[in-house]
Amino acid sequence: MTTDRWSDGAAGPRGRGRPRDPGVDAAILKAALELFVEGGVEAASMQRIAARAGVGKLTVYRRWSSKEELLAQAIESARENLPEVTAEDVEHVPVAELVERAIPATADALAEPGFRAFAAQTLGTSVTHPALMAAYWEHYVLPRRRAIRVMLERAIRDGVLSTDTDVEALIDMMVGAMIYRVLHPPVPDSAELRDYLRSVYRLAGLLP
Amino acid sequence: MTTDRWSDGAAGPRGRGRPRDPGVDAAILKAALELFVEGGVEAASMQRIAARAGVGKLTVYRRWSSKEELLAQAIESARENLPEVTAEDVEHVPVAELVERAIPATADALAEPGFRAFAAQTLGTSVTHPALMAAYWEHYVLPRRRAIRVMLERAIRDGVLSTDTDVEALIDMMVGAMIYRVLHPPVPDSAELRDYLRSVYRLAGLLP
Structure with a gap:
């Protein structure tokens, strides 16, 4: 010690x-x-x-x-494997490249049975144990959402996203789709999730 | 009897x-x-x-x-209050109008504490009780997704969505965002959800 x-x-x-x-x-x-x-x-x-x-x-x-x-x-x-975007990256790397780079590790992390299990349990607690969800949200989710927000704001400045984009709703659509996808049948593997993530980012306007 | x-x-x-x-x-x-x-x-x-x-x-x-x-x-x-789109509607009403019409009832249904509670429990079961999720998915979710798919395919034919749209991923993004939004703090009320739904449908390309 x-x-x-x-x-x-x-x-x-x-x-x-x-x-x-x-x-x-x-x-x-x-x-x-x-x-x-x-x-x-x-x-x-x-x-x-x-x-x-x-x-x-x-x-x-x-x-x-x-x-x-x-x-x-x-x-x-349990989420440690999910890749994180640094402020440095956002400053210097175009958004499409950042997103493309993060896809393999994100797909691997989402495909893990452990991720599915804790996502299911965590969402399951949001109504029955709101204090747990509040602690998790404040200490761990919000800081990451702020990081994603910075990236999306850069995308707006770069003209990749339109200036009236509702950034919070767009984050929910991307994150919500990923969580929902791994919790509904048929359970996707990592390769399917790479394609899926590409579709989601394309629909979000972040990939060409 | x-x-x-x-x-x-x-x-x-x-x-x-x-x-x-x-x-x-x-x-x-x-x-x-x-x-x-x-x-x-x-x-x-x-x-x-x-x-x-x-x-x-x-x-x-x-x-x-x-x-x-x-x-x-x-x-x-418990989902009975969620509005449904009929084949008749899809045939005759433009997608933006269908979506706009469904917003108030959808927002009311999503804002109900009962909806949040069963969404949380249902997602919570997807890993611990996959048979329940499979039954729910097959008998109740898939028929509705097919109805939404028909609507989105009409949107593609009308040129509202591009022809290479990944329809399944887009459905996940819309539905995933709605479920995720009601399960994370702060809990939105019906009025906030109307604005939120408008943002989501706009980002999905279904509203101007």
Whole structure:
């Protein structure tokens, strides 16, 4: 355990400046995600998460003040494979090229059974556990939507999209289609999803 | 109970030509939907459905051979308020007008808490209970997608959409956006959804 890494007081979700063992954090997040994907929010109690991670309940509570915060971060850890667009990229690379570049990794990530399972469970919680959806939305989805928004605003400046484009609705159409597609039959594989993503981006006006 | 209505052997989901009391059917469907929306597939056992509907378990099994079939129809009954486009309409009314006409009722239906709840539960089941999603998809979603497809094909013939439009992906983008929008915060009301739907249809190229 290294104490100096966390001495600035910005130590993770709770910000208490406690020394943290990243191995323990990872084990807790993994256990939380597994339980959530297997059985939803009900199945993922702090007690069960601690038991599966092989740590005490207090160890979990020291790191996350609520099950919702922990689950929001655990859910996010399942999305790590989704490619991200950096501000640097948006500045220097044309939108069509950025989109084309991201297609293979996005298709692979969407095709994973784990992604489908947690997307299904996450959407399933939005009505039954709005606090979880709110935490997930605020901490993890909104920052990414802002990044996509910057890219679409560049597309507007470049004349790729028209100036009256409703950017938020367009993001919903692209993201909504991807999530909906992997949750309805027949389940697509990665190759089918590459073609599908190309169609979606073309319909969105981002690919020629 | 009227027997003549069902004497043609096409008596409802099981097709056994049994006399049917529509009041009993409605009570069973209502009970199934309530239990499903409250607690998902697990909570909606045939036994509990029968108990809430005030009928015997056998009465339920006589009408639906499986919980999946019953739940698929129950889920569909919650969507009854969504407006449908008839073949007649598609033949005679321009697409932009059809879409514009459907906006108020669609916005009202999407804004209902009941719609959000069952959309969340239905998507939540797609991984955990694929048989339910498959039944729902085949019997209820596909026929509607075919109707939308006919409308979009007319839009292509009319030159409203380009001839190389990927119609299935476009349907996913519109439907996916609507479902995604009502499941993410902040929850929109009916007036906001009318504006939202207009944006979506405009981005899809169906409204000017």
